[in-house]
Amino acid sequence: MYRGFTPPTPPASRWINSSSTPITLLGQEPKNDLLSVGSFVFYLLLAGVAGVALWIGRVVRLDQRFLRFGVTNFYANRKQVPNDHWVTWLKQAKRRCILLGQAHGEWCYDPGFRPALVDRLTNRVQIEMFFLKPEGLAARLRQTEDSIGQRNTKQRIQRSLREVWRIRSSLEPSVRGYLKLYVYDATPSLGVTWIDDVMLVTHYLASRTNLTSPALVVEPRPGSDTLYAVYEQNVDGIRASFSEEVTNDNIETFAPEGTDGQTA
Numbered sequence: 001m002y003r004g005f006t007p008p009t010p011p012a013s014r015w016i017n018s019s020s021t022p023i024t025l026l027g028q029e030p031k032n033d034l035l036s037v038g039s040f041v042f043y044l045l046l047a048g049v050a051g052v053a054l055w056i057g058r059v060v061r062l063d064q065r066f067l068r069f070g071v072t073n074f075y076a077n078r079k080q081v082p083n084d085h086w087v088t089w090l091k092q093a094k095r096r097c098i099l100l101g102q103a104h105g106e107w108c109y110d111p112g113f114r115p116a117l118v119d120r121l122t123n124r125v126q127i128e129m130f131f132l133k134p135e136g137l138a139a140r141l142r143q144t145e146d147s148i149g150q151r152n153t154k155q156r157i158q159r160s161l162r163e164v165w166r167i168r169s170s171l172e173p174s175v176r177g178y179l180k181l182y183v184y185d186a187t188p189s190l191g192v193t194w195i196d197d198v199m200l201v202t203h204y205l206a207s208r209t210n211l212t213s214p215a216l217v218v219e220p221r222p223g224s225d226t227l228y229a230v231y232e233q234n235v236d237g238i239r240a241s242f243s244e245e246v247t248n249d250n251i252e253t254f255a256p257e258g259t260d261g262q263t264a
Contacts, residue, residue: 070228073217078202081215087112089195093125098194100130100235102142102204103156108163117167121178128180130243131161134254136185145206158259165251183254186242192235201231 075081087110090097097120099107107113121127132139134154143153161181168179191202199218220228246254 068221068226070218070221070226071216072219075215077212078215079212081200083110084112086110086193087116089193089198089200090116090120093120093127093195095125095196096194097125097127097196098130098192098235099128100190100192100194100238102132102139102188102191103153104129104131104160104164105156108160114167117164117179118171121171121175124178126178126180128182128239129164130182130184130238131157131254132188133183133185133244134158134161136183138185138188142188155259158255161246162251162255162257162259165246165255181246182239182243183246184238184243186238190231190234192231194231194235199228199231201227 086107090113117127132142132153134157139153139157143151161183164179164181168176168181171179189204191204193200197220200215201218202213202215204213216227218227218231220226223229244250
């Protein structure tokens with residue numbers, strides 16, 4: 001029976017005998033077995049209907065609670081998001097796109113990323129990308145966790161950072177300013193793909209790869225205690241306190257020429 005639900009019990013004057021003796025009501029002659037079985041089935045059906053109603057009510061309340069906090073979709077792992085959706089979301093950006101991650105390798109390996117990025121920048125969409133600082137403590141820690149240390153996190157970061165920097169350098173000066181790149185050294189607990197007013201947030205797990213971590217789709221809701229507000233504050237905090245903008249003066253420090261497999 002459903003948890004927290006107690007099925008109705010028959011009146012005290014009614015009892016069921018485990019033998020073949022018919023059910024007896026006090027002060028009356030034994031009734032037909034068919035009637036007694038029918039009554040028992042009726043109680044079971046009543047309990048079942050009530051239990052289903054209770055379960056549906058709980059599901060609705062839980063769903064409303066998630067919606068109140070701004071959660072509009074959920075993926076058990078990020079791989080469940082179709083690959084072409086990422087670039088499609090980028091193409092739909094009208095005002096801003098913020099990508100907070102570690103190496104952004106999946107973006108850089110997607111053949112549709114560069115044209116979509118350039119198109120959005122040309123249309124004056126403000127784009128920010130946050131990479132883990134290649135030489136930072138957080139990157140070294142993630143190296144030991146991600147794929148149990150089998151992937152070279154530092155090299156992946158440098159390769160992607162250098163690739164995006166190359167894209168930025170190819171832009172007209174009037175467009176270049178719309179793309180800002182950062183390296184940050186902070187606990188890499190989540191990744192955020194933030195397009196206008198919708199976020200897809202991936203919660204990284206120490207013993208799993210980033211691609212197999214759970215993800216939430218979050219949208220703004222009134223109030224300061226919503227998940228959208230919490231993630232927004234986290235991104236702002238990382239930018240303000242743990243990040244360094246990548247410039248012409250320091251790009252060689254973070255991602256030396258050639259780390260993307262190409263030369264100038």
